[in-house]
Amino acid sequence: MKIILAQQNYHIGNFDQNTAKIIEAIENAKQEGADLIVFSELCICGYPPRDFLEFNDFIERCYLAIDKIRTHADHIGVLVGSPSRNPKVEGKDLFNSAWLLYDQKIQDVVHKTLLPTYDVFDENRYFEASDDWHVMNFKGKKLAVTICEDIWNLGDNPLYRICPMDRLMAFQPDIMINLSASPFDYTHVEDRKAIIKANVKKYRLPVLYCNTVGSQTEIIFDGGSMAFDSSGNLIAEAAYFEEDWLSVNVNEDGTFQEAILKPNEEIPDQECTPLNYSPDLNIKEIHDAIILGIRDYFKKMGFSQAILGSSGGIDSAVTLALACKAIGAENVRAVLMPSQYSTSHSVQDAEQLSKTLANPYDIITIQSIYDSFMLQLQPIYKDLPFSLAEENIQARVRGNLLMAIANKFGLILLNTTNKSECATGYGTLYGDMAGGIAVLGDVYKMQVYALAKYINREKEIIPQNILDKAPSAELRPNQKDSDSLPDYRILDALLYQYIERRQGPSEIIEMGFDSNLVERTLKMVNASEYKRNQFCPIIRVSPKAFGVGRRLPIVAKYLG
C-alpha cells in the first residue's frame, strides 16, 4: 500500500486556499499511484482556529470543504483533519476529528481523545473528548488513526487518565497513523521522535506521522513528518520549517519498501524542559523558526514590507538581519532615530549594518520633537528633575515616528524587544514595545548574542562592535542596562527558572541564586504583567513564551 504524508502550511479560516491546496495534493498523489494520502490535524480550517469554532457558519464551511474534497477522493483514500459536530446534547458541541474519504464517500470519522489544555492549547474549550474507539478499515487493512496528543500518553504522561492506543489495540490494527498539529519549541527538537519511537516499541506497529508546518501568528509548526517501521527503524523524514511530501510503500507484513534512514537508534528520553538555561542550545533551529515566523506573519497578514527602529544595539541588529533574510532586504526599512543621548558609534554601527545587509534606511533625529513635548509639558512638569517619564517620552516619540512611516506606506512595525526585557518590564509601552510582531520576544538576551554569532557564522553581517559593546537604552547620559538590571548571564538563568520551569523563590534560591536578586527579579516580572498584556504577539520558540501560553492575572499580589 502506497501512502503519502502531505506536510502543508495552512491559513486559518482561509477555506478556499486550504481546500485548493489539499485537492492539489490529492491529484498529485493520484498521479503517483498512491492508495492513501494523509493530511494534518484540522487542516481544513487551519490550526488553531480558536473561537471561530464557536461560529456555526465556520463549522458549516468546514463541512462544505469536506464535501468538495470528497469528490476528489475517488480511487484514493484521503485522511483529513476537521471539526465534526457532536450529535449528543451532553458535552461540548464539537469533536476534533479525522475523516476518511474514499470512493467519493465519507467512510469513517474518528475523534481525538486527549485534548491538550495547557500552555497555548485550549482544546477543552471547544471539543468533547472521544469515548468511542475503533479502527478504520481501508483496503483490507485496519488503521489505528489518532490525532496529535492521542499518542503522547503511554501510561506515564500524568496529564491524562486514558491511553487511546491501548483501546485501539483491542481491534488488532495493522498500522498507526497520526494527524498532528504539533508546535516547535527549542527544548524538544528530539522529543517528538522519542515519543513516536516509544509508541513503536510499545505497540510493535509501523507509525505514519503527519505534522503541519507554518506559523500561525505566534505558534510555529515545524513539520518533520515521519515514518517508522514496526522494528523502530526511521524510514522517512520530511523537512523541517517548510512544506514537504513523504511517499512510502507499506508491505503486507508492515515493513516498508524504502531504505532505512536511521536504523533502530536509541533516542534519549528528554526532560521536556532542561533543568538549566543554556543560551546556545539548538540556536540553528531557533533561527530557522523565527525566519518562518516572520515570513508567514507577513504572508498571512497580506503584507510585504517591514519597518523597524535600528539603534545600533544587538536586539535591533539581530531583528533586522532576521527580517532581511525572511522577507528580503529591499522590503525592510530601518529607521535610525538618534537623540542627544545617543553615542556616535550607535549611528555608525546601525548604518554599517544596513550597508552590509543592503536594506533601505533613514535617519531622523528626535531632539526637536522631544523639545516640543517638553515645552508643552513645562507648565505641568515645572522644575521636577529628569526621570523615567522623560526617558519614556523619547521612546514614545520613536514609536510614534515608526508608526507614522508604517501607516503612511503600509509597512508592519517589527518589535525588537528581547525576552529578558519583556520579563522584567524593561521597555516603554507604546514606545519600544510597539509593533505588529515581536521577533525576539521569546529569546533571552544571551540567546540574542548566540543568534548574532550564528548569523555571523560565515561572514560578519552584524558589526562586531555591536556584539562587543555594553547594552544600553541610551535614554539618558551614559546609561547602561546594568544600571537597572543584573548581569544578563545571571538574569537570564534566573528568569529561565521562574518562567520556563515555574520554580518559586525558595526553589530558585536553593539553586544558589542570591536571595535579594531573586526577590527583586520575581517582583519585576510580576509587576510588569500589565505591560506584557498590551504587548504584540511574540514568535514562540521556547516551551513557555509570554503571550497566549502564559496567563497571569494583572491585579494580583503574588511575589510582588
Add this chain to the structure above:
Amino acid sequence: MKIILAQQNYHIGNFDQNTAKIIEAIENAKQEGADLIVFSELCICGYPPRDFLEFNDFIERCYLAIDKIRTHADHIGVLVGSPSRNPKVEGKDLFNSAWLLYDQKIQDVVHKTLLPTYDVFDENRYFEASDDWHVMNFKGKKLAVTICEDIWNLGDNPLYRICPMDRLMAFQPDIMINLSASPFDYTHVEDRKAIIKANVKKYRLPVLYCNTVGSQTEIIFDGGSMAFDSSGNLIAEAAYFEEDWLSVNVNEDGTFQEAILKPNEEIPDQECTPLNYSPDLNIKEIHDAIILGIRDYFKKMGFSQAILGSSGGIDSAVTLALACKAIGAENVRAVLMPSQYSTSHSVQDAEQLSKTLANPYDIITIQSIYDSFMLQLQPIYKDLPFSLAEENIQARVRGNLLMAIANKFGLILLNTTNKSECATGYGTLYGDMAGGIAVLGDVYKMQVYALAKYINREKEIIPQNILDKAPSAELRPNQKDSDSLPDYRILDALLYQYIERRQGPSEIIEMGFDSNLVERTLKMVNASEYKRNQFCPIIRVSPKAFGVGRRLPIVAKYLG
C-alpha cells in the same frame, strides 16, 4: 443550625490579606454563635488565579493558609474554597476544592466536578474533575457541598455529561451549600436566582449560595449571595457589588427561622443572551459594575489617582463621570488636548464637565508638537496627501502626553474607547487605545448614551450638548464618525449579533440587515483583531467582552 455566608472581596495571590479577612469573619461569626461559616470558591488565593496555579510555591501557600485558618475553626465549622493536590498520577495535578474545617482539623474535602472552560474560564487548564461524590457530615447534618458550576447542570445544560447533585442525592443530604465565584454580566441579572430556584424545585432541599464580590482586572463578581428554603422561598439575599454577610438559622426540618423575603415566586427562565440588542437593558447594573471595576482596579494595583483625555465627546465624558464617582473627583485628572481640528465647543463642553464634577484639569494644545513631527517626517512624507497617518500622529501625540503626565506623577491612564469602536478598529493603537484599563470597552455606543442619561438622571452632570452633538474624532476638518461608520443604532445591533450571539453573515442578513453592511462590518471586526490584541483589559459587563474571554487568531482570513 446557624449558618453564615461571608461574601468577601479577595485579592489574587495576596494570601496575607485574604487569610486575615477570612479569620476576621470567623471570629465575628463565633461572636454571633454561628455553627458554620461559608466562604466562596477559591477564596484562599482569589479567583481566578490563572497560571499561578502552576507554581508549586503558590499551592504551598494555599495549604499554609488553610493550616492557619484551621486553628481558628474550633467550635465553628468553616467551609473555604482552595485548590487541593490530586494524589493520583493520572490527570491534572489539582482539584478545585471545598474544605471543611472544624475542631481545628481538616474534616473533609470535596472537589468540583463541572469545570467551566469557555469565555473567561480556563478551569480544565488546571483542574481535574471530581469523580468521587459524597456528602459532608457536620453536626448530625449531611451537607451536599458543591462548587459554582456544579449546580448549573440540571440535565439540560448541554456543556456537560454529569449532574453532580444527582450523584449527591444518593446520600440523602439535608441541605445544599454552594461556594461560588460567579461573575456578573448584564444579561443574566436574574439567571443565577433562576438556576438556584430550579435546583430547589428539583431536589426539594434548602440551598445556601455564597458568591464572591469584587473585580479582578476585567472580571466583575457581583455578590448577591442567597438562601432559599426547600419550598422555594427566598429567605435572605446579600447586597450586590459590595461585601456583605448573611446569617440564617436552619430548623431541623430544613425550614428557616428568618422571614421570607420573597415567597415562592416564578423566576422566568431567561435566554442566556437575549436575541436582540437593547441598549437600555439593566443600565443601572452596568453602571454599578463599572464603578466597582474601576475602584477595585486602582485599589488592587495599589494606585489612587487617574488621568484621562477629555475631548468633549460622550465617551470621555461618561468615563470621567464614572471615574470621579469610583475614586473621587479630586483623584481624576482630565487633560484637554485640542488641535487645529477641534471645534471650540469641544473644549467648552469638556471644561464645563470638569467644573461640574470638580475634578482637576489641564489644557495642552498639540499643534506645535504635531508640527514638529511633520517637520521631521517631511523628507520621508514629501508631498503625499493628508491621510490616516496624520490622524494617527495626532492621536499618538495625545497618548504620549497623557502617559508623560501619568508617568511623572504616578497616575493610571483610563482608556475611553467604547465597544463599537473597539469592534470596528476605529481607534489608534498607542494613541486613543492607550491606557491601563478600558472603562467602556464592553459598552456599545448606544449603551454609552444610556449610561450618560443614567448619570444625569437626577441633575445634569454631563452637559446636554455632549449628548446631543454628532460623534466625531476631530482628527481632520469637519470629521464625523458617520463618515467611516454606519449609524450606531444599526452598527451596535449588528455587532451584537456577531459578537455576543456568534451569528454568521447569512444569519445576520436573514434578520434584515443590509448584506453589504454586514460584509463590511464583519470584515472590519476580523481585520482589527491585531489591534484588540494589544488593547488593555476591558471591564467586562456583557456575556462576551473583548479580551480574555474572546480568543481569535490574528493571522486568519475568515470573513475578511
